[in-house]
Amino acid sequence: MENLYYNNTMYDEPQHNWWHGRVDGLGPNHLRWHQCVRLQSLKQEIPLTPNGIALLGFACDEGVRRNRGRQGAAKGPEHIRRALSNLPLQPSMRTLYDFGDIKCPNGALETTQDLLAHAVTSLLASGNFPILLGGGHELAQPHYRGIQKFVNNPSKSIGIINFDAHFDLREPDENGVSSGTGFWEIAQTNRIENQPFHYLALGIQKTSNTVHLFNIAERLGVRYIEASDFHYMNYGFLQEMLNTFIAENDFLYLSIDMDVFASAFAPGVSATSYNGIYPDFVFSSCVQQIVNSKKVLSIGIAETNPLYDIDDRTAKLAASILMQATETLSNI
Template sequence: MKELWNGRFDSNEDIDLRLWQVIKEFSKESANKPGICFVGYNTDDGVVRNLGRKGAEGGSNAIRKAMQSFPAVENLALYDYKNLKSKVLEEAQDEYSSKIAKVIEKGIFPIGLGGGHDIAYGSYRGVRKAYPDKKIGLINFDTHLDIRPYDNGPSSGTSFKQILDNDDNTAYSIIGYKKQGNTKRLLETANKYNTLILDEEYEENYIIENIKKFISGVDVVYITFCMDVFDAPYAPGVSAPTIMGLDPKKGKRILREIMKSGKVVCVDFAEVNPVYDIDSRTAKLAGALIYDIMLNMR
């Protein structure tokens, strides 16, 4: 695991331990006990197909590096299912979705590390494999609806249309939506699928109240973060930086309320692009949100 995790060392005493010292490789023998497993989605093939900025294939390792020296969390097992064998979008989604399903079936909580936002279709497929009959609530923290047509093949912008076209037992909500990032056609497509659209400008309690109602109507919840949802100074290392995007602390508080539902079964973080990052701000923000999830796991 040292090729992925190798941080600051104080000692091997429990009181000094950091994440890199306690994380283990996920395997079939991994214990069925409360824990988190990171699954790398180190491809940006979908971003390139969507005419975005290349570089997000390095996002998985950048997030790991941002977290590796965080203090270990007591009584929380930590695993890593490593990165992908193939970076071709369709093959990557197949491999990644199988990993997500295996982690869930072990009773361990998966957190995907991306990579392009086509990770969303892979995460969904993994959740669906693990919960074949459950209604899945899709919560997308994103500036963009990512509901583009895929007549010419999938990309980082097509995941939610792919899901909604083929699975009636799902519901879709977006938090952090901005009008400047979505055409009238995309908005009309989202409305056709009864998407709950929560604008970045909406007051925090209003967002929380409405997302709780959304969650009450589904069985399990999958959360995905496209890091371009956040204001550009906090998340410059993305394919499409957002001016006047979501405030990270507001996003963190909303995430905490969603996690309290007890229905969340998978979270992922996409579009971290270290090529364009500044002082690893974007990777560190993703890492901080992940650590908050770890600290508040039920």
């Protein structure tokens, strides 16, 4: 079978210089991520690794450009890797791979998305758990499509849990699909294929979504929590809402758009939210609850924009979220 990544200008193999950091020792209790990550090319056969963790960069922000956002998220994967490199590695950590970057030269977003969907399916089929490092949130639709193709069972429901200031339910305009259309695209495809659209959005901003978008969410049966309601006083309600949504679905796709956080914590995003949610106990507990369900097939983190980051806060926050998620995965 022809390898889609060989001699493909939309794919960069992983590089050793992406991973470097402090070395405290070589014992299992001294290790950091950069000492243990295995560089693996998609140009080669993907190793069959039950429960392996596969990092894949989406070095693209063409969808952000089309959505009239601040460009720069294409550099996000590189900066998230830098922030991950020096993090301590838990001895229970699963085998960790870096599969490089899928990128978008010459604005060919739709072709890039097809390649990304294929990669997600292939990584899942090899037993790995894909974690996508974005890049713009135009990764959402191909990410879901790759999961859906892997599941390949119309009787199994795939629920989407998205931490985001935006619904991303825009209809494509004259520029085509964008970072704001991903979940609308999924809803339309599922409708045509007579599949349910199960979507839970957490951290939605009234200041970032028009009444029209709220109406679309209502029409599509989207469940959501506004950012103003995402706090400790509502913690019990949040837990109950998550438990209900998790129980209704056979599998889950977890998406985290970094613009869901208050700009003090995540200044380096395509669209900042001064009043976004906090990366505190409530958020961390929700992520742990979702991952602990054992239903999550893949995680995507989007919209880290190094051009506007301050002290690498956004990249470091993204890295700490992934550290928590991978530790939870490794212990269930």
